[in-house]
Amino acid sequence: MSRAPLPYNPKVLELFRNPKNLGKMEDATVVAVAGNPLCGDMITFYLKITDQDVIEKASFESYGCAANIATSSVVTEMIKGMKIQDAWKIFWKSVAEAVGGLPSVKFHCGILAVGALKRAIRKYYQDKNVAPSWLEKEPTFEEKQALEEEQLADMLAKRMKKEGTQ
Amino acid sequence: MVENVKELLKAHEGITHEVYLDNENSTMVPKEVVDAMLPYYSQQAYGNPTLTHKPGWEAFETIMESAQKISKFLGTKILEEITFTPGETEANNLALMGAAFANKSKGKKIVISEIEPINVLHVTEMLQKFGFTTTKIPVDREGFLNLEKLKETVDKETVLASVSLVNNEIGTIQPIKEALDIVKDTNPETIFHTDASDAYGRIPLNVQDLKVDLATVSSYKILGPRGIGALYIREGVNVDKILEGQIGTQKLWPGVENTPLIVGFTKASELMFQNFEENVAHMRRLRDKLIDGIFGTISDVKLNGPKGEKRVSDNVNISFLRCEGEALTIELSLGGVYVSSGSACSRRLLQPSHVLVAIGRKFDEAHGSILMKVTRYHTDEDINYVLEKIPKAVERIRGITGSTGVE
Numbered sequence: 001m002s003r004a005p006l007p008y009n010p011k012v013l014e015l016f017r018n019p020k021n022l023g024k025m026e027d028a029t030v031v032a033v034a035g036n037p038l039c040g041d042m043i044t045f046y047l048k049i050t051d052q053d054v055i056e057k058a059s060f061e062s063y064g065c066a067a068n069i070a071t072s073s074v075v076t077e078m079i080k081g082m083k084i085q086d087a088w089k090i091f092w093k094s095v096a097e098a099v100g101g102l103p104s105v106k107f108h109c110g111i112l113a114v115g116a117l118k119r120a121i122r123k124y125y126q127d128k129n130v131a132p133s134w135l136e137k138e139p140t141f142e143e144k145q146a147l148e149e150e151q152l153a154d155m156l157a158k159r160m161k162k163e164g165t166q
Numbered sequence: 167m168v169e170n171v172k173e174l175l176k177a178h179e180g181i182t183h184e185v186y187l188d189n190e191n192s193t194m195v196p197k198e199v200v201d202a203m204l205p206y207y208s209q210q211a212y213g214n215p216t217l218t219h220k221p222g223w224e225a226f227e228t229i230m231e232s233a234q235k236i237s238k239f240l241g242t243k244i245l246e247e248i249t250f251t252p253g254e255t256e257a258n259n260l261a262l263m264g265a266a267f268a269n270k271s272k273g274k275k276i277v278i279s280e281i282e283p284i285n286v287l288h289v290t291e292m293l294q295k296f297g298f299t300t301t302k303i304p305v306d307r308e309g310f311l312n313l314e315k316l317k318e319t320v321d322k323e324t325v326l327a328s329v330s331l332v333n334n335e336i337g338t339i340q341p342i343k344e345a346l347d348i349v350k351d352t353n354p355e356t357i358f359h360t361d362a363s364d365a366y367g368r369i370p371l372n373v374q375d376l377k378v379d380l381a382t383v384s385s386y387k388i389l390g391p392r393g394i395g396a397l398y399i400r401e402g403v404n405v406d407k408i409l410e411g412q413i414g415t416q417k418l419w420p421g422v423e424n425t426p427l428i429v430g431f432t433k434a435s436e437l438m439f440q441n442f443e444e445n446v447a448h449m450r451r452l453r454d455k456l457i458d459g460i461f462g463t464i465s466d467v468k469l470n471g472p473k474g475e476k477r478v479s480d481n482v483n484i485s486f487l488r489c490e491g492e493a494l495t496i497e498l499s500l501g502g503v504y505v506s507s508g509s510a511c512s513r514r515l516l517q518p519s520h521v522l523v524a525i526g527r528k529f530d531e532a533h534g535s536i537l538m539k540v541t542r543y544h545t546d547e548d549i550n551y552v553l554e555k556i557p558k559a560v561e562r563i564r565g566i567t568g569s570t571g572v573e
Binding site for chain 1: 168170171173174177488490491492493496500509517518523528529530533565566567568569570571
């Protein structure tokens with residue numbers, strides 16, 4: 001239980017002030033969510049995907065801190081125009097690099113953003129009822145982490161309820 | 167990392183007005199206080215108060231006079247009952263650890279409220295290693311201690327009870343006299359400690375009337391310098407020292423006394439108690455102006471802690487739903503309004519403020535909380551400026567949230 005100093009870098013601050021691709025997308029092909037409002041950290045991704053499996057456009061909404069907003073925004077920028085198969089290969093560290101680096105206590109923001117992206121991709125193929133050979137069956141690192149964070153928050157909330165404090 | 171901070175600071179250029187409301191976490195020190203301290207660094211009383219020369223005796227005189235003044239403000243005439251420590255954290259550590267160790271033969275149970283400050287919580291956790299057990303008494307939705315639960319819990323084995331007079335996060339003024347009577351009726355031997363850091367200088371406080379055994383006060387919470395505080399220890403109450411070293415004027419805290427800080431703490435106390443009624447009325451008016459202004463312009467907000475007389479004069483704590491707290495503090499900072507949040511976002515633990523959780527706030531309500539404390543130096547103009555900035559900041563952050571997390 002300590003408070004870490006958070007000297008956000010200029011790129012994070014810039015994306016916090018002027019996020020790119022912000023907002024709900026009405027004609028999205030697929031929508032995916034990661035995180036949990038209970039953790040104070042939640043992202044929604046909207047992807048518009050062409051028939052050729054190319055991400056035509058991406059947007060996001062984020063309930064979270066500056067790092068959460070910046071990493072979500074940067075992911076939508078990175079994947080615009082990308083083939084889904086290439087977007088799937090994005091590792092959270094490249095997202096952290098793209099925002100100029102993150103304080104260690106904020107790594108999970110980058111992980112959550114990529115987790116949301118991978119969930120969206122998985123959901124897209126589930127909806128289409130196809131399973132490309134490159135799509136790993138096991139959850140990726142980021143998907144596992146997102147799930148773990150959500151479960152932890154649920155567990156804490158339940159424990160609070162049990163103790164009669166919530 | 168330092169380069170990053172320079173850029174962050176540069177982003178604040180062009181701010182026309184600044185209002186600092188994060189007086190929970192650190193404060194500015196008024197010029198009068200700094201001016202009172204300065205001579206003690208290089209002109210007088212810079213000696214060690216235990217040594218036999220003029221600068222030493224000057225320091226001794228200064229420290230004793232300061233202790234006398236502080237003891238008077240606390241409502242006791244006995245200056246030996248005041249022990250200076252390097253702050254609230256240290257005073258609370260000394261109170262709990264020192265009293266637990268000195269009185270362990272009387273029992274090993276400790277009773278605290280659920281909403282004690284982190285340092286109290288951590289000390290009691292640490293004391294588990296020495297065989298002490300702690301029971302946390304729940305509070306209601308406004309932060310008031312459940313007195314019935316307290317009565318059920320205290321027994322002959324209870325060595326120590328600790329309840330803050332005013333909660334530092336939500337401003338609840340506890341019925342401390344009733345709590346103390348309940349404890350002492352069951353077990354007159356139980357030592358009763360209160361962290362009075364957020365009460366001192368803001369509500370009338372008299373340790374003799376309250377009959378508490380131990381009380382913590384802190385300098386930085388009253389616009390004094392950081393690094394100094396005091397523990398009131400009623401005559402006859404046994405407390406062990408918790409640090410080893412050269413003991414001087416302060417029998418329970420080793421090391422060379424920091425005379426300039428003690429002088430600053432005393433000066434800050436004098437300013438707090440000078441025109442006490444007016445200061446409190448001023449803070450209370452600005453507090454309510456801030457609360458009413460926010461409730462009048464922003465939807466989906468919740469006040470954390472009680473309203474009116476039962477809330478300490480300086481505290482404003484509001485949850486903004488669908489608005490993450492850390493993001494809001496940054497947005498407000500860029501507009502010259504400096505506040506803190508009970509959000510968990512700076513921790514990997516995902517747990518927001520334990521105080522807000524204890525009063526029944528849902529996690530997402532706690533994540534969107536903002537804590538502000540007004541001082542006698544704030545003006546109507548300051549509050550008007552804050553009331554202009556907050557709705558815009560909340561609107562922008564809620565715009566980023568969009569429909570995310572809305573059930």
